[in-house]
Amino acid sequence: xxxxxxxxxxxxxxxxxxxxxxxxxxxxxxxxxxxxxxxxxxxxxxxxxxxxxxxxxxxxxxxxxxxxxxxxxxxxxxxxxxxxxxxxxxxxxxxxxxxxxxxxxxxxxxxxxxxxxxxxxxxxxxxxxxxxxxxxxxxxxxxxxxxxxxxxxxxxxxxxxxxxxxxxxxxxxxxxxxxxxxxxxxxxxxxxxxxxxxxxxxxxxxxxxxxxxxxxxxxxxxxxxxxxxxxxxxxxxxxxxxxxxxxxxxxxxxxxxxxxxxxxxxxxxxxxxxxxxxxxxxxxxxxxxxxxxxxxxxxxxxxxxxxxxxxxxxxxxxxxxxxxxxxxxxxxxxxxxxxxxxxxxxxxxxxxxxxxxxxxxxxxxxxxxxxxxxxxxxxxxxxxxxxxxxxxxxxxxxxxxxxxxxxxxxxxxxxxxxxxxxxxxxxxxxxxxxxxxxxxxxxxxxxxxxxxxxxxxxxxxxxxxxxxxxxxxxxxxxxxxxxxxxxxxxxxxxxxxxxxxxxxxxxxxxxxxxxxxxxxxxxxxxxxxxxxxxxxxxxxxxxxxxxxxxxxxxxxxxxxxxxxxxxxxxxxxxxxxxxxxxxxxxxxxxxxxxxxxxxxxxxxxxxxxxxxxxxxxxxxxxxxxxxxxxxxxxxxxxxxxxxxxxxxxxxxxxxxxxxxxxxxxxxxxxxxxxxxxxxxxxxxxxxxxxxxxxxxxxxxxxxxxxxxxxxxxxxxxxxxxxxxxxxxxxxxxxxxxxxxxxxxxxxxxxxxxxxxxxxxxxxxxxxxxxxxxxxxxxxxxxxxxxxxxxxxxxxxxxxxxxxxxxxxxxxxxxxxxxxxxxxxxxxxxxxxxxxxxxxxxxxxxxxxxxxxxxxxxxxxxxxxxxxxxxxxxxxxxxxxxxxxxxxxxxxxxxxxxxxxxxxxxxxxxxxx
Numbered sequence: 028x029x030x031x032x033x034x035x036x037x038x039x040x041x042x043x044x045x046x047x048x049x050x051x052x053x054x055x056x057x058x059x060x061x062x063x064x065x066x067x068x069x070x071x072x073x074x075x076x077x078x079x080x081x082x083x084x085x086x087x088x089x090x091x092x093x094x095x096x097x098x099x100x101x102x103x104x105x106x107x108x109x110x111x112x113x114x115x116x117x118x119x120x121x122x123x124x125x126x127x128x129x130x131x132x133x134x135x136x137x138x139x140x141x142x143x144x145x146x147x148x149x150x151x152x153x154x155x156x157x158x159x160x161x162x163x164x165x166x167x168x169x170x171x172x173x174x175x176x177x178x179x180x181x182x183x184x185x186x187x188x189x190x191x192x193x194x195x196x197x198x199x200x201x202x203x204x205x206x207x208x209x210x211x212x213x214x215x216x217x218x219x220x221x222x223x224x225x226x227x228x229x230x231x232x233x234x235x236x237x238x239x240x241x242x243x244x245x246x247x248x249x250x251x252x253x254x255x256x257x258x259x260x261x262x263x264x265x266x267x268x269x270x271x272x273x274x275x276x277x278x279x280x281x282x283x284x285x286x287x288x289x290x291x292x293x294x295x296x297x298x299x300x301x302x303x304x305x306x307x308x309x310x311x312x313x314x315x316x317x318x319x320x321x322x323x324x325x326x327x328x329x330x331x332x333x334x335x336x337x338x339x340x341x342x343x344x345x346x347x348x349x350x351x352x353x354x355x356x357x358x359x360x361x362x363x364x365x366x367x368x369x370x371x372x373x374x375x376x377x378x379x380x381x382x383x384x385x386x387x388x389x390x391x392x393x394x395x396x397x398x399x400x401x402x403x404x405x406x407x408x409x410x411x412x413x414x415x416x417x418x419x420x421x422x423x424x425x426x427x428x429x430x431x432x433x434x435x436x437x438x439x440x441x442x443x444x445x446x447x448x449x450x451x452x453x454x455x456x457x458x459x460x461x462x463x464x465x466x467x468x469x470x471x472x473x474x475x476x477x478x479x480x481x482x483x484x485x486x487x488x489x490x491x492x493x494x495x496x497x498x499x500x501x502x503x504x505x506x507x508x509x510x511x512x513x514x515x516x517x518x519x520x521x522x523x524x525x526x527x528x529x530x531x532x533x534x535x536x537x538x539x540x541x542x543x544x545x546x547x548x549x550x551x552x553x554x555x556x557x558x559x560x561x562x563x564x565x566x567x568x569x570x571x572x573x574x575x576x577x578x579x580x581x582x583x584x585x586x587x588x589x590x591x592x593x594x595x596x597x598x599x600x601x602x603x604x605x606x607x608x609x610x611x612x613x614x615x616x617x618x619x620x621x622x623x624x625x626x627x628x629x630x631x632x633x634x635x636x637x638x639x640x641x642x643x644x645x646x647x648x649x650x651x652x653x654x655x656x657x658x659x660x661x662x663x664x665x666x667x668x669x670x671x672x673x674x675x676x677x678x679x680x681x682x683x684x685x686x687x688x689x690x691x692x693x694x695x696x697x698x699x700x701x702x703x704x705x706x707x708x709x710x711x712x713x714x715x716x717x718x719x720x721x722x723x724x725x726x727x728x729x730x731x732x733x734x735x736x737x738x739x740x741x742x743x744x745x746x747x748x749x750x751x752x753x754x755x756x757x758x759x760x761x762x763x764x765x766x767x768x769x770x771x772x773x774x775x776x777x778x779x780x781x782x783x784x785x786x787x788x789x790x791x792x793x794x795x796x797x798x799x800x801x802x803x804x805x806x807x808x809x810x811x812x813x814x815x816x817x818x819x820x821x822x823x824x825x826x827x828x829x830x831x832x833x834x835x836x837x838x839x840x841x842x843x844x845x846x847x848x849x850x851x852x853x854x855x856x857x858x859x860x861x862x863x864x865x866x867x868x869x870x871x872x873x874x875x876x877x878x879x880x881x882x883x884x885x886x887x888x889x890x891x892x893x894x895x896x897x898x899x900x901x902x903x904x905x906x907x908x909x910x911x912x913x914x915x916x917x918x919x920x921x922x923x924x925x926x927x928x929x930x931x932x933x934x935x936x937x938x939x
Contacts, residue, residue, distance in 0.1 A: 030106040031459040031557075034098040037291075038454060039447040042095045044205060044232045044239075047458045048642040049090045049108065050468030053082040056110065059090050063109045072106065073233075075202025079644055080718075083773055088468055091644035093204040095232065096456055132233045134198050134206050141196070141208055146234040148413060154196035158212055158225075160272055166236060166413035169279070169359045176275035181214055181244075184266040184396050189214040191225055199646060204233045209646075214244075222248045223265060224404075237412035237449060242388065243574070244270060245404035249583035255623015256614070257592075257607035260323030263401040269391035271376075274384040274411065276362055281355035284379045285363070285445065288336055288349045295445050298338070300355065304378035306392045307334040307370045310513040311347030317511035319536045321603055328395035334370065350453055352445075353377040355384060359416040365449040367408040368567075372515045386411075389515070400605070402580035405515055406570065406647075410449045459557040466554075470717070470768045471828075472547070472634070472877040474554035479884040485851045486880070488858050493552055493873055497560035501864040510536050516605055519571025521545065525814065525865035529598050537595040538606045539866055541572045546635025548873030550642070569639050573651050575606050578626045582929075585667050589658045590626025628662055628697070628704040631655055633714040640718065649718060656715030659708045660727050663698065670927050672915060693746050693753075698734055700745070701790075705735040706758030713765055728766060729779045735759065738785035742793045750801055751809060756790075757821040763787050764828035764878065784832050791829035795841055798822055800852050813860040817871035819853035824875055827882035843882060850879045 028049070034040060056062065059076035066072065075093035082088045098104055135142045139155035140162055151163040158179060164172040181189040193212040200207035207230045214223040224247050230239035248263040284303050287295045309315040311333035320327050336344035348370040354363025364386050369375045376387030388407045389397045399405065462476040480486060495501050506522040507513070523537035539545065546569045553561035576592050593608040595601045596617075604610035609624055633655045640648035666672040696702040709731050715724035736759065747753045763783055770780040800819050805811035826846035830839045857863050857872070 028108040028464060029461070030108060032096060032098065032104045032106070032456050033459070033559075034100065034102050034104075034456065036454055037100040038450045039100055040096060040098045040451050040456065041447065042097055042232070042235050043451045043456060044093065044230075044235070045096050045456050045458065046091060046093050046205065046644055048079060048644060049092055050460070050464045050641070051087050051090060052467055053088070054084060054086045056087045056090070057085065059087060061111060062090075063107075063111045064092070064094065065107050065109070067105050067107070073204060075204040077200065077202055077644060079641060089641045093202045095204060095235070098456075132203070132206070134201070134208070141198075143206060143208075143231050145206075145231045147236045148231070148238070150231070150238065152196075152208060152210070152229060153193055154208075154210065155193055158191035158193045158210065158227075160229075160240065160274065160411070164413075166360050167415070171276075171279055171360055171362060171413060172274065173278050176278060178273050179242075180269060180271045180273055182267060182269045182391070183216070184268060186268070187216050189216045189223065189267075199228065200230075200644075206231045222246065236414055237410050239408065239410050240272070241406055241408050242272075243404050243406040244399065245579060246399045246401055247580055247582070248401040249580045249587075250401035252623075252625060254611070255609060256604070256611040257609050257625065258323070258603040258611050259321075259398055259400065259605060260603070261401055264323075265399045266396045267389065267399070268393075268396060269387070270389040270397075271391070272386040272388070272409070274362060274364075274386075275382065276355050276357075276384055277382050279355070279357040279360045279362065279416070281357045281361075281382065283356045284353075285356060285361075286336070286351060286353040286377075288334065288344060288351050289346060290350060290352065290450055295352065300379075300382070302339055302378070302380050303353070304337045304376055304380070304392070305334060305349055305351045305353060306337065306376045306378075306387075306390060307349045307373045308393070309333060309373055310511050311349075311370055312508050312511055312513070314509065314511045317536070318534055319511050319517060319601075320514055322395055323398060323603060325603060328393070330394055349375075351377050352448060352450075353379065353384070354412070355379055355382075357416045361414050361416050363412045363414070363448060365410050365412075365452045367410075367452050368518060369453075371513050371518045372407065373513065374515075400607070402578040402583070404574050404579050406574050407515075408452075410452060412448055414445075414448070457559045457562050460554075462555050462557075469638075470772055471765060471881065472551065472824075472874070473881075474551045475877055475880040475884075476555070480880050481883040483851075483883075485854045488854050489872065489876065492854075492858060492863060493869070495864060496869045496873070497558065497564065502560075503564060503866070506866065510534075512538075516575055517571075519567040519569075520575075520606060521568065521866055523594055523866050525812075525862070525867045526595065526598050528812075528862075530600075536601040537599075538601055539870075540576050540592055540594040540606055540608075540630070541568060541632055541635075542594045542630065542867070543870045543874050544632035544635050545870050545874070546572070547632070547638060548635075548870055550635060550638045551877060552873050565635065565639060566643075569636060569648065569651075573636075573647055577651065577654060583625075584671060585661050585665075586627070587625040588661070589654050590628075591631050591655060591658075592626050593624070593630045626658075628659060628708045631659065631707045631711050633711045637714050637718050652711075652714050652718050656711050656724055659711050660724075662708070663727055663731065668927050669915065669922070670931050693749060695752065696735070696755075698731060701736050701756040701759035702753075703755035703758050705731060706755065706760075706762045709735075709759065710762040710765060713762065713769060717769065725769075732763065732766065732779070732783055732786075736763070736786050736790075738782065738789045740786075740789065742790065742797075747793075748797060750804075750807060750815075754801070754818060757818075757825060760787060760790055760825045761821060761828075761875075761878075764825065764832075767828070767832060787825075788829055788833055788838075791825060791833075791842060792838070794822065794825065795845055798849075800849070800856065802856060813857055813862045813865060813868045814871065816853055816856040816860065817868040817875075819849050819856070820871060820875035820879075823847075823849035823853065824878035827878040830882055846879050846882055850876060 059078055064072045064074045072094055077091040078087050079091050080089040132145055140151050141154055143150050149165045150161050153159060153162050160177040161172050163174055179191050191212055191214050193210050196210045199209040207228055210227045212225055213221050224245040226243040228241040246265045251262045281300050283297050284300055285295050285297045286303060288305050308331050309329040315332045316327055316329055320329055322328055333347040334349035335342050350369050352363055352365050354361055362384055364384060366375055374390055374393045376390035376392055378385045386409050462474050465474050466476055496503055503521055506524050510522045512520055512522050521539040523539040526537040527535040546565045549561045549565035578587055578590050581588050592606060596608055596613055599613050599616060602610040602612040614622055633652045636648045636651040666675055697704045709728055712724050712728040747756055766783050801815035802811055823846045826842045830842035833839050857868055
């Protein structure tokens, strides 16, 4: 297998750490260290590895590789992955680093501390008690930080300092080239509050002079969401003035400050040791004062565009987008820092103040308080680097050619500028792997290589429209600039421009929040095309969704805890609800009974996180999947307090009585029918199972299937052609097809498989006779727009799945013909709309169609699904839901008076 790395930028990359997932064929590899990684010239490269998924036979499906890459500006590289029989030859050391094998790169436990020696760097971190970035650190033979010289500063709205304490720490990642220490703890002030949590991942890389920090601050309280609104200013929000990492550099006796606001525009500047600050106030774009940045008082606190460089209180440089390097240098050692996505996550600051290097994640220079909403968290990534000093009296020119302290492995013939130090932070290398490798290691929906698809005109239209979403003219970046979708809370999300059609040109803010799983769709397109822009979109959005859109609390009611917030409410401005769907400003536009809400089962997407975990190995993406799947399991189990159980029983009784009195309206499904809630919930449970192999997720999935759908459902009576309220059934059938794929891949053709297969074919046969493109009957649609054309792609996928699982050759032909019809019609109809570039239809395009594309090759190659499996149909629809009596018993066994009282008090507060 070949791995391609392209470096089209002008960055000199020196020992850049790259971690990526390697998809492997079944049976190809059983031990991760039984491979070789070599360059085109045959030079072996050292690597670390970790198994993240296995095939059913125990062989490795996904292998996470840690490598370090050095490339000149504009240079490309191809790596060859091969198997070796003699493990003594595995991971040979590059010729340029003869002493690498002698290096002890391990983590040692010493009471409440861990010690790490990565070659150039020796560091000690606390694992219990007071938290500090480093307890002690040394570079080469020189001590850099003594105990007490690094700290985290958190100042609340009243000017009171909060101190961080570590509750637990562990070695989370441990390979030959990378060690990661994970710390979890809390901030507390004089009143010893424990609701404010933090998490920090500290990454050490072998034979390098830098450390990567990923720091998360988390408000674990539940929102009061008074009256059903979720605006800024909630009673349980945490307001603060500053959160910064401070590195006291007095031990190295610095005599120079060096910095570069924009590496592409200005060389590294050097001056005598003095107070210097690079501060990014706003995005730097034309719409930098967008109302997207309103605070709880509906004011925009931003004072100027872009960034400023201040020295001794005097502004010396200003600009739009800072991506700065800043550090100090003494005779023997220098220390510097870079923050990932500095300007995009404004406000941000890098400063040297009173001899300390300060990384302002939430900088005190900001002209307002920061608000961390209940259940919200934010992760920042920054690097701290170390290098050799330049000696007393060095001038600015010296900084252009000093050794960067990265050790062995630099690109041949290069003498890197100090400006290249950590220049990869905002533009990391992304490996390109052949799409066929991804395809064989995944189940539907999976990327389909171009060579597997029969050439057809509609596919060319499909690819052309998708390319535009990451293009320069109508791409998502242009959309985000329009509303200034930047800043620490917004960056990574997408502008839902389709919701602005009735705004009449007025400033309008709407957030997309991963509807229809943009993360999954972007990664599918990246795997198909190798285009880095798709991967960048997916990862930035995933990081946003994980921090901001998931409701990180256990203190609210079970319907909300750890769920995913919806997109901004349809055709309404987000106002001060930020990314939490419902604002008090929406009340005049909604009926009283329709106002309010929070996370729900209708909006729950995790498949993209599964793919991203396999492709990067980052634990937070796995945590996102298990969190969202756990949320669905709790929803299926019902209330976790007797008080709420009683309240829900009364409400359900009222709804039943109301439905008896008014039988004219259609039934609205949740888990008791095929709809968006049951379909997305089924898919998320399957995500949990695929990622963890925990059978509990599969048991819940099968329980949901049998509750929602049956092979003898009366489909005409279900009014499936009532598109406005029933189009969701296609979401469920797509998820059902995925369930069948999972069971078939395991060779598990049990009753659950047979039941689901009969259901799929029952619905597909009805669809053959009844379904039509939505826009053929625009009179029954509230808004007959481009989105309906894109939704027809779901029908194409369902027919493709049915063609695979039918035993009837005549029906297989009909299903394939219908699949082609709907794909062809959907793509051409969408292309005819001027509004085809809106975010929602583009997301539907990127997330659907893979089953159809695979059908064009797969059925021709395999002849379809002709296993003669006897599947009996149950006599009646089983009831797998938990009874009220069972739920009462469950809650009695876990009874907590404190929890019962808390729920009652909380409900009263939210309604006052």
